[in-house]
Amino acid sequence: MAEVKPYNMCWLEYTDLSKYKNKYIKVFENVVVLGGNELNLPLKELKNFLTFSLNIKPKIFKNTLVKGRNYVLIGRLIEIKKIFKESERFEKLLNDEGFIIKRIDIDGNKVLIITAKSYNGIVYGIFNLIERLKRGEDIENIDIVSNPSLRFRMLNHWDNLDGSIERGYAGKSIFFRENKILINERTKDYARLLSSIGVNGVVINNVNVKKKEVELITPSYLKKIGELSKIFSAYGIKIYLSINFASPIYLGGLNTADPLDKRVAVWWKAKVDEIYEYVPDFGGFLVKADSEFNPGPHMYGRTHADGANMLGEALESYGGFVIWRAFVYNCLQDWRDTNTDRAKAAYENFKPLDGKFSENVIVQIKYGPMDFQVREPVNPLFGGLEHTNQILELQITQEYTGQQIHLCYLGTLWKEVLDFDTYAKGEGSKVKEILKGNVFDLKNNGMAGVSNVGDDINWTGHDLAQANLYTFGALSWNPDERIEEVVKRWIELTFGDNEKVIKNISYMLLSSHKAYEKYTTPLGLGWMVNPGHHYGPNPEGYEYSKWGTYHRANYEAIGVDRSSRGTGYTLQYHSPWREIYDNIETCPEELLLFFHRVPYNYKLKSGKTLIQTYYDLHFEGVEEAEEIRKKWIELKGEIEDKIYERVLNRLDIQIEHAKEWRDVINTYFFRRTGIPDEKGRKIYP
Amino acid sequence: MAEVKPYNMCWLEYTDLSKYKNKYIKVFENVVVLGGNELNLPLKELKNFLTFSLNIKPKIFKNTLVKGRNYVLIGRLIEIKKIFKESERFEKLLNDEGFIIKRIDIDGNKVLIITAKSYNGIVYGIFNLIERLKRGEDIENIDIVSNPSLRFRMLNHWDNLDGSIERGYAGKSIFFRENKILINERTKDYARLLSSIGVNGVVINNVNVKKKEVELITPSYLKKIGELSKIFSAYGIKIYLSINFASPIYLGGLNTADPLDKRVAVWWKAKVDEIYEYVPDFGGFLVKADSEFNPGPHMYGRTHADGANMLGEALESYGGFVIWRAFVYNCLQDWRDTNTDRAKAAYENFKPLDGKFSENVIVQIKYGPMDFQVREPVNPLFGGLEHTNQILELQITQEYTGQQIHLCYLGTLWKEVLDFDTYAKGEGSKVKEILKGNVFDLKNNGMAGVSNVGDDINWTGHDLAQANLYTFGALSWNPDERIEEVVKRWIELTFGDNEKVIKNISYMLLSSHKAYEKYTTPLGLGWMVNPGHHYGPNPEGYEYSKWGTYHRANYEAIGVDRSSRGTGYTLQYHSPWREIYDNIETCPEELLLFFHRVPYNYKLKSGKTLIQTYYDLHFEGVEEAEEIRKKWIELKGEIEDKIYERVLNRLDIQIEHAKEWRDVINTYFFRRTGIPDEKGRKIYP
CATH class of the missing domain: 3.90.1330.10 (Alpha-glucuronidase, C-terminal domain)
Structure with missing residues (x-):
């Protein structure tokens, strides 16, 4: 029996599936792992699932092929290729993090291969296989190639060191408590949950980096962050930190944070060196600058590009990234001023900088121009930026959508956003295609979701809000997937295969955003x-x-009136949206009061x-x-x-x-x- | 020179008044004090003022009459009577806390007598004399009898143990910091300031008694509160504590706080015994019960009288008091419900209990029926309650009146409230007469002001907000005083006798509430x-x-519509107000939208x-x-x-x-x- 945890494990819960034992036992009696001990962890995930859910106890063979029996073969492609020629053609099918699950005949035996180019790919492949088994899928002749469409699949935690969570509705932080970093059994289980849905990066602290949080990039915290990073790296997830742009002042004793001041750049370079000493797998920085009272390069008359690129340079040699938020607007507006339009701010701030950001800088853009309302038009920076890496920022936590008291499944909305055609390069320039790198020649794109997780027994406050977390992972892996399919899979993984349960919860989830909106x-x-x-x-x-x-x-x-006769916000869109939105008669009615x-x-x-x-x-x-x-x-x-x-x-x-x-x-x-x-x-x- | 403090001492500041030295020196060369050392402190107040402000260094004689010279004679009336027959007639002129300042001839010498029945009276007399000297008043033939009109002259601090102040706009608490009680030089200076305006009671903690604050009545805090009380007692001020009605549960391990449960009463009795062991001068409890999520007797189906009287009984043998707030209303109202009217709540809750409260229980009533708005009608409980001790609660801190950013002098408003004629027993039943005990036969009345003080350099954030604190003291001593006179005195004490300064600041203060209201x-x-x-x-x-x-x-x-045709709130008033307010044509226009x-x-x-x-x-x-x-x-x-x-x-x-x-x-x-x-x-x- 699996240990009983004081919280549920969502879609990874080891439910009793012994009804499938006979179906699967012949496939999983023997498991061969190629390579050293590096695959122990994904192997253990598979073994635990087989044991606890299916009551199957496989024999494990390390680097030893079993003869005359069916077996599972797990190994990185480089290893697989050595012993199985045909697999050379897999090379072309996979991207860095993709995986293959394929059952083939080798010497008359049925072999279930799980392979990938990278460690991450193997982990994703194992979790994917577990999903399939959990749903009782027929795998006799399985033949799957799966590659993540987006390179960056990130969670942003707005967690504070004291354990509170800005816009958190599911208890306290699982990362912090009383100004200390928490590491416990739940830390690993969270990494497992995220990895199982393909997430490969986590920003652990709030984008608003206040007093104590500024110190997260100092040795007093970095040691523990190093430990945390080890746990997450084992599941293919990099740890990122939100930083305060004025850190050189707060921590470095400098009197400036001017990105063009050499002392500042030198300070950051040394700081980054120090971080990587403690956290070799460190992912990079998330920066909320010149926004809602956070300091930034504007304080020194510099641009966002100046600020981001300076940090990018410090991170470059380590392969680290700067993720720079586009959520910049005048938050001291006077309501009497009818010329300023907050909706226009992100575009006005970032469009002129298009092409000026370094390769390891990514601009993170909220889905709409305002702030995660129940419905907004898609941010015109999508399609507006043609030479800038982009991350689409979504809010999994339900700040404006019912705070996990209301059921409000967000997958339907996200899907509409991803499917929105920006017409940047004519028809087909959908947001998801931009993120995939199919519209502009930029690959360092992705999706970031503001986490809805806390230390509640069910992680997300509302049990059904787990679906939002799961869906975020699914869509950031494959934004083309039908949302009904994602919903169905999540229900099956969470509640089993009862038809009525699937039908009813599907209805609940798929109709909930619309109801909330109404x-x-x-x-x-x-x-x-x-x-x-x-x-x-x-x-x-x-x-x-x-x-x-x-x-x-x-x-x-x-x-x-945000039309061309009003604030002119509609002019930030490409045709035909510009004209469609501009005209009260053609404007989609679901956005009527946004534009008119x-x-x-x-x-x-x-x-x-x-x-x-x-x-x-x-x-x-x-x-x-x-x-x-x-x-x-x-x-x-x-x-x-x-x-x-x-x-x-x-x-x-x-x-x-x-x-x-x-x-x-x-x-x-x-x-x-x-x-x-x-x-x-x-x-x- | 007086020491330089890191904060100003408001109206007590030792300004240089050596210009008056010649005027006063002949009066103050010799000072005789009767009695033991108990008058050392008021004596020192006088001596310090004479020294630091007037550059007069009096000779002090203890229990020794000086012959052939003018002198000042300070002593309790019981002492003065022994040596000065004529003073027997003072007996009738003074109440418990009143004082006499009178210059008379004794054996051909001019003697300035400062006397009172009580220690408090002596202290008040000294401070009053200092005020007069500071203003350069002619005291050659001074002849003053001054008695406080109200028995309870209290400040309520809404200070929390962590140092924050609910509705505080002048820095952090001067009583608490990081869950500890602060005692320092400023503590004593605060006692001096309050004593100098006649305040005789201070509730040091917030009426909302939350987790940590519940423990203030446990030995871990009581020892320090005892020290604090000593300092305040030396200036005639009793310390009170706000308590949580459910303390028997939180602290006593009982499963109930039912006031009619014997275990609860026994617990409180023992608790009070313990408190007086540590704090022999303890004043009593302030209780916010069944109000805004604070527990109270309603939880057990008991009345406010049941709750208050139970506590009163525990305090009785020590002469302690229970001050019970009338600020009780439904704070979970549904806006769709148009029958419930919050304005009616205090009256509805407390009128039926009139006459049921013990003698040492006082009901504390906010000036208006809502919550310290810039203008409200006077609470109909004044005049409504005929058999209940009453304290008028005012807010010195400017919660709804500009938070000490705006200049909003409140004396004019308070004066209107005090002068409001309730007609409870026909014409002349003014609020101030009720508080004095002239309308109903009840003497344990008074005024409480929610403090506007914090640790800012000027105590009150806005320097001119000191006038509100000063005025509160002045009016609670003598509600009949003309407000223009109070203002003028405060300005002179604070800024000196410059005519233009007096004229301009008088204008500023006296017109400020009206301007803010507009x-x-x-x-x-x-x-x-x-x-x-x-x-x-x-x-x-x-x-x-x-x-x-x-x-x-x-x-x-x-x-x-709060008329008889609406919620019926107007019916809580005596005639003719009931009719005047009820009719839109006769309702005072300054309250038009309150009633109609x-x-x-x-x-x-x-x-x-x-x-x-x-x-x-x-x-x-x-x-x-x-x-x-x-x-x-x-x-x-x-x-x-x-x-x-x-x-x-x-x-x-x-x-x-x-x-x-x-x-x-x-x-x-x-x-x-x-x-x-x-x-x-x-x-x-």
Whole structure:
């Protein structure tokens, strides 16, 4: 039996699958591993799964081929090629981190080969195989080649040294506690979870690097980070750190952090040398500079490129990377100023620097131009930047999407973002193709997800929010995968193969984002949240603030005109989007209030007015949330009691809070206009 | 020379007053003190002042009358009577804490007597004399009898053990730091400041008693609190503690805090015994129970009286008091519920308990029914409670009144509150008369002010906010004093006798509350602040929250109908207020939007519509703030540079933020209605 842990292992849980024992036993009786001890760890993953879930105890052979029997053959391609000529053709099929799982005949025996060019590839191959076994897949004649489409598949933790997590909704940090770095059994299990979904980089600390966190790049912390890195490296994951751009001042005693000042560059070079001494597998830096009160090169009249390239140079000889966030805007805006448009800021800041960043610098861009609202247009920097490495930043943690109290599966939204065609080089210039390197000749691209993980028993607060983490991994490996397929796989891995469970949870997940959108701020409105914590409705909470997120509703209209006649944001897009968005008649209605200022009595394509549509969507949204809850109740008895109750409890709260959203927003619109609901439903006065 | 302190001593600063030396020297050459060493401390206060400010070094005689010379005679009345027959008639003139300062002839010599029944009285007399000397008052024939009108003159500190202060705007706590109690030179100086304005009680910790603070009544803290109490007792001030009603559970290991459970009462009795062992001068408990998530007797189906009386019994034999806050309301209100009215809560909770509280229990009532808004009607519990000891709670700290960034002198508001006639027993039943014990036969009344003090160099953040602290003391000693007189005295003590300084600062202080009211939320509206920190405008920040503070503005009207036709709040008042407030035509306009829901086009007495009045007031408010700033600028050169700059800096920010208030509120009303300003001034769209 596998040990009982004080937390569940999500899709990696060793459930009892002895029903498949007979199906698989002939394949796995013998396992041959080529190479030294370096593959011990992936081998152990396979062995543990076979033992604990399938009750199969394979015989292990190291560097010894077994004759006259079926066996599994695990080894890096360079080893496999030595003993099995045909495998030379695998060379072309694989990229650096891809793997092959293939069952072939060798000397009359059936051999299941798991191979890859790199260690990472082997690890991914093993986890992939485990997934297939867990789902009872037929592997008699398996023949799989799988390569990750994106080079960087990263998680960003907004964890603070004191153990708190900015925008964290699943307990405390699994990395930090009371200004110390935590390393325990859970550390390794987290590495296993991430590795199993193909993640190859983790930024462990918050992008807002405050006082104590500045010291993470000093020896007092680096030793422990080195230990942490060893654990993660064993699963193919590099550790990155968020840094404070003014570190040369805070830590180095310099009076400047000017990236063009030689002393600063020298200081960083020495600092990087020191980091790699402690953390040989170090991935690099994530930098939030000149953004929301974090220091940056602008303080010295330098550009983001100046700042990033200086750091890049320090990291270059180690193969390290600088990931530089494009989330830069004026966060001290005056609401009275109607010329400034926060939506335009990232493009305005970074487009002029396109081509000026070094090769080991990557610009990390939030999916939309604002900040992870339930719906935004895709950031025009995608397609706008043609000569710059890019990482798409997504928020797995549900800051604006219900904070893991509401069920809000994000895969559907992410998929739409990835599939968005920027038309940068004509049709087909989809975001995902840019990230793959198929549109511009740039390969150091990827996806970063802000983690939704904490030390809660289920890692993610809401048990079903595990699906968001899993999906992030799946899409960053293969953005072309059908989202329904990802959802189904996650359900099967997590809850087993019960048809009804698969059907109902699929429904719940796939309809949840739309429902959340409807009962909160649909049609691209966004932002009507309580300031600060961002949970729950507050229609004018941000209306007069410094943050540049206004809807400027008055007695007759709502929304900001971002067309060419307004702030001109639409001009940041390529044609035909530029024209489509610019025209209120052609603008997709789901983004109508993002791009246009719209009178309440404006008629949408349905023939209904804006205000009636808003009422309708809010009533519908609650009904859909209730439907989602009903689907879960149908599963009583089919799901482990504890999980069933935990999720039901959150769904109950979700319904209550969805109604609050509905009523607040409807009342807000009603109080503005005095226009009643055509259908006479309850709108509070 | 007096030592130079790292903070200023406000109105007690030893300024150079040697210009008065000749005037006073003949009075103060000899000082006779009667009694043992117990008067050493007030004597030293006098001596230090004479030495450091007047350069007079008196000869001190202890229990020895000097013959043939003028002298000062300090002693408790019981001592004075022994040697000076005539003083027997003083007996009737003095209450427990009052004092007499009188210059008389004894055997042909002029003797300045300072006497009182109690030690406190002597201390107050000395400080009062110092004030007079500092202002250069003629004391040749001084003849003063002064008694405090109110028995309890308290400061409440909302200080937390970690050194933070809830609603504190003047630095960190002077009582706590990093979970320890601070005792240093400043502790004593704070006691001196409070004593000099007649304060006789200080609650040192926040009414919200959270985890660590619960332990303040355990020996690990009580020893230090004993030391603190000694320092304060020497200045006539008792230390009180805020307690958590569930302490028997947290500290006593009981499974209940039910006030009618014998084990609970026994636990509290033993706890009180323990406290007095460490702190023999202990004043008693301040309790926030069943309020904003603090535990209380309601948890056990008991009343506030049950809870308070149980504690009262434990304290009784020591002469300790229970101060029980009336700030109880439903803080989980649903905005959709229009029947519940937070304004009614205190009365509804406490009126039925009138007469049920023990003699050593005092109910502490915020001045208004909501929460320290810039203007509220006077809490109807004043006049409502006829058989209950009462403390009027005021906020010296400027939570809703500009947080010591804005100049907002509160004495004018407090004076209006004290002068409010409740008509409880017909005309003349003013709040101040109730507190004095002249309306109902209850003497254990008083005033409590939430402190505005922290460890800033000037104690109060804004230098001119010292005036609020000073005024609180002055009014709690004598609520009949003219506010202009208090202001003038404070200015003279703080800035000297420069006519222009007195004139300009008087103007600034006396006009500041009105100006603040105008540019924020006049006509009794209130609450349009940012949630949480309560600084700056946010017209709908609280509109859909749980806190019960709604204005329910729509396209045609704003405000809550609290008349007999609405929530019925007006019915909590005695006639004629009940009728006056109930009628929109007779309701004082400064409270119009508190009591009534008013259409924007409603015509006020001026003939102007509500909306035009709102616009006008906001433009006026900023103009008045600018005028206030101008008055300060006129004082350049007349005020110590550092103070001048500090205050100017805050006035600059005030103007900027006043404009923000003006523009946000005007825009909010404009967006609601589309009605432009009649005078065509700038209102942002």
